[in-house]
Amino acid sequence: MSHLLHYEDYALGQSGEHGDYEVTADEIKDFARRWDPQPFHLDEEAGRASLMGALCASGWHVCAMMNRLMVDGYVNHSASMGSFGLSEVRWLKPVFPGDRLSLRWTVTDRRISSRRPEMGILTMHFELLDHKREVKLTSDGVNLFRVRGVK
Amino acid sequence: MKGRWYEEMAVGEGLELGDFRFSAEDIIAFARLYDPQPFHLDEEAGRKSHFGGLCASGWHTLAAFMKCFAASDQAARAELADEGKALPPVGPSPGFADLKWMRPVYVDDTISYRSSVTSKRELASRPGWGLVFFHNEGINQKGEPVISFTGKLLVARRTK
Numbered sequence: 001m002s003h004l005l006h007y008e009d010y011a012l013g014q015s016g017e018h019g020d021y022e023v024t025a026d027e028i029k030d031f032a033r034r035w036d037p038q039p040f041h042l043d044e045e046a047g048r049a050s051l052m053g054a055l056c057a058s059g060w061h062v063c064a065m066m067n068r069l070m071v072d073g074y075v076n077h078s079a080s081m082g083s084f085g086l087s088e089v090r091w092l093k094p095v096f097p098g099d100r101l102s103l104r105w106t107v108t109d110r111r112i113s114s115r116r117p118e119m120g121i122l123t124m125h126f127e128l129l130d131h132k133r134e135v136k137l138t139s140d141g142v143n144l145f146r147v148r149g150v151k
Numbered sequence: 152m153k154g155r156w157y158e159e160m161a162v163g164e165g166l167e168l169g170d171f172r173f174s175a176e177d178i179i180a181f182a183r184l185y186d187p188q189p190f191h192l193d194e195e196a197g198r199k200s201h202f203g204g205l206c207a208s209g210w211h212t213l214a215a216f217m218k219c220f221a222a223s224d225q226a227a228r229a230e231l232a233d234e235g236k237a238l239p240p241v242g243p244s245p246g247f248a249d250l251k252w253m254r255p256v257y258v259d260d261t262i263s264y265r266s267s268v269t270s271k272r273e274l275a276s277r278p279g280w281g282l283v284f285f286h287n288e289g290i291n292q293k294g295e296p297v298i299s300f301t302g303k304l305l306v307a308r309r310t311k
Contacts, residue, residue, distance in 0.1 A: 035214040037221055038241060051243060059244060060217050064185035064210045071187055080188060081201055083209065083252060085300075090246040141250075 005078040006148040007120025010107050018073025019102025020131065021065050023057060023095055031061040056094035062137055063089060066128050069103035079146035081119055086141030093136045100131040108140070118150040152220075154228035156239045156309040157271065157281035165267040169219035172261045173207050181211040194258075206255035212262065212289060212298050213250075219264045220287075242280060242305035250300040254291070262289040262297060269301070273308070280305045 025044070032041035036058035039046035047055035057065075095101070109123035121142055128137040153166060175194070182191035186208035189196035197205035228238055256262060264287070271283040285302035 031214075034218070036217045037225075058217070059246075060210070060214050064214065067208070067210050068185045068187075076188060082188075082190075085209075085250040085252050087250075088246065088248050089250070091244060 005074070005145070007110070007112070007122065007145045008148050009078075010110065010120075010122050010145065012107055012110055015104065015106040016074060017102055017104040018069050019129075020100040021069055021102070023065070023097055023099045023101065025055060025097040028055060028057045028061065028097060031064070032058050036060055052094040054094075054096055056096050059091045062091065062095050062128065065095075065101060066103055066126065066137060066139070069101065069128075070105070070126075073103060074105070075143065078143075081144035081146060083144055084121075084142045086139055089137065089139045091137055093134060095130070095136055099136070101136070102129050103127070104129060112147055118147055120145045120147045152266075152283070152285075152304060152306065153224055154231045154236075154238050155306070157273075157283065157306040158309050160268050160271055160281075160283050160306060162268050162270060165265060166223070168216070168223045168264040168266055170261050170263045171215035171219060173211070173215070173256050173258065175205060175258045178205060178207045178211065178258060181214070182208050185210055202255045204255070204257050206257050207260075209252040209298070212252070212256050213300075215262065216264050216287060216289060216298070220266070239307035239309070242307055244302070244304050245282075246303060248301040248303070250298075252298055254295055254297045256289075256291070256297050260297075261292045264289050266302065271306075274305075277305070279308055281308055282306075 029042055040050035040052055041058045044055045104127045106125045107122055108125050111121050113119040113121055124143055126139040127135050130136055179192055190200035190202050191208050194205045266285045266287045269284045269286050271281055273281050283304050283306045287302045288299040289297050291297050
């Protein structure tokens with residue numbers, strides 16, 4: 001366990017970036033068929049006719065891909081206790097096939113839970129960027145990591 | 152939402168969206184793709200974690216919300232179309248807020264999703280559309296809330 005990063009290893013203002021996740025039309029359609037079967041997530045032609053102008057990923061799929069970047073990037077290298085949730089998610093721009101996504105995170109607040117002294121609460125600001133450095137999504141949320149040496 | 156126009160969305164109205172059961176296979180398959188943390192991938196790792204059992208990714212719980220939401224919208228649209236009613240175009244969502252994962256969702260839990268309209272306003276910047284806010288939640292088979300969030304949706308106006 002000791003090789004894992006703990007609450008203490010994340011400083012206020014610290015940031016990191018992880019990528020890149022290549023978005024494919026097949027994955028967009030697979031996710032949509034299972035979870036969000038709206039025409040503009042399932043079919044190129046319907047995407048072109050929509051407000052977004054092309055086949056684009058479900059917003060929930062974009063969140064899931066962001067989460068994968070988060071887990072591979074730092075959560076699985078940390079003593080993670082999950083998350084309470086997110087205060088905001090802003091879907092700013094559609095995600096299209098061929099986009100390569102990276103996740104940038106910044107620690108905006110940190111404290112130890114008053115009820116559970118083994119639990120460190122990190123508030124994070126997230127930006128999901130594409131290969132052209134366009135911001136597709138921003139979010140503010142919580143990562144919970146163990147405090148070192150507290151059972 | 153349920154094939155309704157902006158003018159037809161009443162603040163305070165609650166809507167049942169449907170149920171979703173989380174099998175172990177589904178929990179693990181979703182986690183492999185999008186949330187490969189040990190307590191979402193493996194029964195034994197789940198038992199050893201502070202969750203005390205294999206549990207679904209929070210994003211899986213949200214994906215299932217969307218599945219129920221979309222199915223309920225599409226069923227209502229089909230019914231209204233049969234009645235010959237003009238349906239609004241589907242609007243985009245600018246995002247969501249106040250997402251709370253309150254309790255883990257364990258293997259074989261069934262979550263019932265519901266949604267209620269909390270407020271709505273017309274948009275000066277987009278005359279054909281209004282912004283509607285929802286309180287969305289998921290409740291497990293014991294009646295305990297597992298997830299809640301504020302949904303936001305652009306809904307087309309009948310009168311421009």
